[in-house]
Amino acid sequence: MNFETLPFWVYIVGFLLMLGPLVVLHELGHYLVGRWFGVGAEAFSVGFGKEIAGYTDKRGTRWKLSALPIGGYVQFQGDMNPASQPDPDHPASEGDFQNAPLWQRALIVAAGPVANVIVAVGIFSAFFMIFGQPVASDPVQENVIVEFADDSPAREAGIQVGDRIIAVEGEEMDSFREVQQAIWLYPNEELDVTVEREGSRITIPVTTRSEEITDQFGNASVIGLIGVQGPAIERVFEPVGPFAALGLAWQQCVETVDMMLVGIKQIIVGDRSVEELGGPITIAKVSGEQLSLGWLEFTSFAALISLNLAFINLLPIPALDGGHLAFYAVEAIRRKPASPRSQELAFRTGMALVLALMLFVTVIDIAKLPIFGS
Known part of the structure; x- marks a missing residue:
């Protein structure tokens, strides 16, 4: 059976159009809620690694595009790195992320995944309002x-x-x-x-x-x-109105997350192959394919990826948003933050776990390329 093939540039364009806006909106969630609470931001980056282009605004925030386009970050004032670890050499001052009350820090961190959920709900709501409920x-x-x-x-x-x-x-x-x-x-x-x-x-x-x-x-x-x-x-x-569309969209998001959880559970227990996992290469491939089918299919896939980003970032893994929220929960219970040593160890472990997972799914992606056969 002959399958449809696309020019290579379609995958690149699809990947950038898919992940770029979703990462920007995710990080904007962090940034806007941080600004709302008066927390300064030193850098807003789309991508990681070496800066390709950027500028500094009047508030002192460096907005930049970095070399590795698989994510992004906001580095708030007083942070040592994009993981929001406190900088021991930075003198405490007004507007530092670490000086914000615990509930404000939790809301700032949660704002990123929430922004991704809002994107998905917005897309599904628009579909229901445009096309109606079948x-x-x-x-x-x-x-x-x-x-x-x-x-x-x-x-x-x-x-x-x-x-x-x-x-x-x-x-x-x-x-x-x-x-x-x-x-x-x-x-x-x-x-x-x-x-x-x-x-x-x-x-x-x-x-x-x-x-x-x-x-x-x-x-x-x-x-x-x-x-x-x-x-x-x-x-x-x-036809459905705006409020009914929001309800249907939320139901669609819940059903989608439920399917994701079922799939992950089946992979863990061995009922499904790990080959069904996908990393950046798979996202680029499918993004290009959906883009070739039209904007309706591409936008639907964007809602799915946005929910995936929210879900992954809420996992209680240090270095991810969920890891920060887990630390804040511990801080709320203990009435004091975890020791700097334990936080550093946890974030190093979390970063190693995230990098290992990215390497694992990338190897799977490469192994699924047509040049390796089946």
Whole structure:
């Protein structure tokens, strides 16, 4: 099978258009909340490493573009480095990050991931307001099984044509799309499928089968199937207002994060291959592919990456935002900060862990390149 290939420059443009704005918005969250509380900022960098270009504003903040475009940082006044470790050689002064009250420091740190969540909610809300909410034209026939696939675990388990799927693993299903999403995540796993048959609810355990699907660019993923097909129901898009759109967008974000957590758990326990992890090269590849499909697909992918950035940064790993928040929680409980020695050791360990993870996923990315075959 021949897969679609793109010019190399499309991947570069897609990567920069994807990660650049999301990193800027993340760091702007930190910066703006810091300014709100009167904390000075010495540097605002998109990327790490050597400065390529930049300027200093009237507040003394150095805005710069750095050589390694895989992240960014705000270095607040009084910080020794971008990890916000206090500079022992810096005389304490008004506007230092370390002198801000604990609750203000926590809000400044949390503002970055929150900004990424706001971006995702904003994108999904805009989609719902522009296109509306899809609903079935005939809700009575929704989730009714009309036929089985040749290889159907559902039929083998005792589900029948005419049954209506109303829940999977105890969670109510309002549409066939929800049924698909609930099952796709669990290849080769037993799921309790609840159907309505002649007015009665029956729960039947069904072991999904695993199938690998490949998109037009050759990206493969493994999904779970039970081999059922619903009726061809026309879907209409009902207009929604701003507040309803926000609610639907938040629900979409929660469902997306839930799928991320399920996927990570499956990789940890060995139910999925680590090859499904992706680093900067995978992000660049998929960003270019989504850009080639159009701005709608590209923007949808941006919402997904924005949620991923928020999730990763909230992990309780020193050197990440979640690590700072964990230290602040300890400080709130102990009524005093952890010792400088313990903080330095934790941040060094956290940085080593982050670099090791980045190296690991980059090696996986490289191994998946076409030049290495399958």
